[in-house]
Amino acid sequence: MTNRQMSLVGFMQAGNVTVYSGSWRYPSAELGFLSLDYYAKIARTLEEGGFDLVFFDDRLAMPGVYGNSVADAVRYGARPVKLDLTAVLGGVIGATSRIGVGATYSTTYYDPFHVARTFATLDHLSGGRAAWNVVTSVNDSEAQNFGLEKHLGHDERYDRAHEFLEAVTALWDSWEPDALVMDRESGIFADPEKVHEIDFAGKWFKVRGPLTVPRTPQGRPVLLQAGSSGRGREFAAEWADLIFTGDPGIEVARQHYRDQKKRIAAAGRDPDTVKILPMAYAVVGETQAIAEEKERLFLDAYVHPVASLTLLSEVLNYDFGRHGLDDPVTPAMLDASSGIRGLFEGVRRHLGRDDLTVRDLAAHRATLLQGPRFVGTPDRVAGQMREWFDGEACDGFVLAATHLPGAFEEFVRMVVPILREQGVFRSEYTGHTLRDHLGLPK
Amino acid sequence: MTNRQMSLVGFMQAGNVTVYSGSWRYPSAELGFLSLDYYAKIARTLEEGGFDLVFFDDRLAMPGVYGNSVADAVRYGARPVKLDLTAVLGGVIGATSRIGVGATYSTTYYDPFHVARTFATLDHLSGGRAAWNVVTSVNDSEAQNFGLEKHLGHDERYDRAHEFLEAVTALWDSWEPDALVMDRESGIFADPEKVHEIDFAGKWFKVRGPLTVPRTPQGRPVLLQAGSSGRGREFAAEWADLIFTGDPGIEVARQHYRDQKKRIAAAGRDPDTVKILPMAYAVVGETQAIAEEKERLFLDAYVHPVASLTLLSEVLNYDFGRHGLDDPVTPAMLDASSGIRGLFEGVRRHLGRDDLTVRDLAAHRATLLQGPRFVGTPDRVAGQMREWFDGEACDGFVLAATHLPGAFEEFVRMVVPILREQGVFRSEYTGHTLRDHLGLPK
Structure with missing residues (x-):
């Protein structure tokens, strides 16, 4: 019997290096975040490391709540740059062949038809590697880029998100898997009996369909979600294939893990088919002293x-x-x-x-994320990760980078070989789709 | 003094091979339109041919007006498949280095913030090769995928499009060209004095800004437009860098060309900085008989x-x-x-x-487009194109394909060398951005 396998996900930003504000100042950080080569290179590094998925965070505005101005975000590089993720992913797909590719899209500021089409397309172009990180957006700055003064309330956002998902999944299912015929002789392109208008009509959305994209290689792209409130956990239990968490300590994480798995079962789904992954930093050095000096650079020097x-x-x-x-x-x-x-x-x-x-x-x-921070030699970092993983605090990790491309290069070079040797992480990809990597049903 | 140079643009669809319904049945047509390699290969062919631009058409629904059903579109392959263009372009950008890349986005069913961000991102990732084909959408089928029963009226669509463009261009200009500093020592990422909220407030849109993307390599991505009504021509005169037309005969095209250039001057712009290109088919064969047999296949056999x-x-x-x-x-x-x-x-x-x-x-x-069709040996096709070009009926051509990748491969192999020899088309790219290729100011 094979060991339970760890899932590893690389957490990226398209702009400004990484998720926290000091990352662009880190001495060896590359600043090519306006070029495609930069993202292609990092994704290939993660693919060499056998990662399940690289996914990109997003917000639809500069941080403009502090002082009701974007000036400090611009001045200090607190994530004023955020590129269009579909454009970036199109390029990353062309540069890779096995790793999953994910992007964040908001159910509050997009339409279901667009989002369904975007991820169905990404799933085809990648041969079944696409994932959508479902968010409901966070603040008034985003609202103000879309004609509103105030962000929708929490429950209203989740109501809308739920309906949004219903419409999107109906669009994804609007082509039956064998609808495409393409018989040149008879001139039949596809079977009209197997391509359906959805006539979706809810409180928020009305969509006739069908989608203009045939059924995708994964059936449905993988859904990611990070809700941590009660309502968020319910939403994730119902929809998500992969859930991100942000618990700082292992005990809290264990409780959260048990609670979330219970909610998944209560929603009528098999808890083993949903992965729960904390967002974590790994700060690795050849010696403990190197790792700790890197942590100091990360935490203190540049923020x-x-x-x-x-x-x-x-x-x-x-x-x-x-x-x-x-x-x-x-x-x-x-x-x-x-x-x-x-x-x-x-x-x-x-x-x-x-x-x-x-x-x-x-x-x-200062590091923005609330999840664990693993600091030390490769053995020590691998040991800390095993403690969480073996202790059923998680099914793997979403790794944020202290700087790029260095943090991922070092992790792949130093920590991944240990996890592989221990038999808890794949030596090579055995499947082709992201669902294959994650061990999820189609 | 160098000759006046012809602009050549490849017209593509992301799905179903080409713009007319019979293209997928053409004997040597490849049917890989759900894979990235297919688009990458065709774009590289056009780049080898020195084309200014490859751009993709779009509609936000299956054709569902005929019989109030999508069944016949699905059955006969009348463009039921239309992929997300930004995903496709991201991949095409990674596979090419010089050719311009364009996508169609509707001002009726998107938000200015999203569209501004998409094209600014594409312009950065491509090093200044991005173009946006501005459309206002065409029919009720699209409306019904976005919660409406009926498509907006013609003038209302253009009112909205005008305001949409005002918001998008304000967002593109919200970062001054030298705003990005990235000085690691001082910790100054960008100059807040040079990044501006736009506080746009119109009848249709309210957008606070700034855009989350720095000023792009081209300053502004290139704008394409194809309006042919009076209102459409006015809109194009005000905004477009490149105007597509659909006049079947050279005399009508000459009148249209003169009228449009006059409108551009009346809008206070230099008419030489706006290119006017008819959409055309070229059906090329080694002999006239081969070309005519190809035309027969194209027109009669498969539609x-x-x-x-x-x-x-x-x-x-x-x-x-x-x-x-x-x-x-x-x-x-x-x-x-x-x-x-x-x-x-x-x-x-x-x-x-x-x-x-x-x-x-x-x-x-049957061919859907109304523009000219050039049929014959390479010399004859080049001669017909020269007649239009030299006779001031156009500044070049948007070439649609009868089938793919064959039609573009044959054109590049047989016709481009003649135009190069005659000195009316570039032997190699001399600039790097699409504006360079088109000879347009930044």
């Missing part, structure tokens, strides 16, 4: 506190620019959103004191 | 009259399925749209009789 607050304001849709850096965190701030309260609790536990300032919040979330 | 009517119904937004194939064309049909009246007049002139049937209309527009 401006205002840049961190710019990104926090974006994610939490709360303007930290109203406060000074050394202002105390007040009850009024905590009441402004559940996200701020969660952040406060995390930092309080971490620092072991209650008198937090805005600067403390910024410092704690 | 079902119902497939032609399906596409005509799509373009004219009129249901020809209400009539039998041998029903006479009635005054009521002519009154239904100016497009049908124009079609009727064309067929009447061509056949020299008034008693037309629906079948006559279908047969006349």
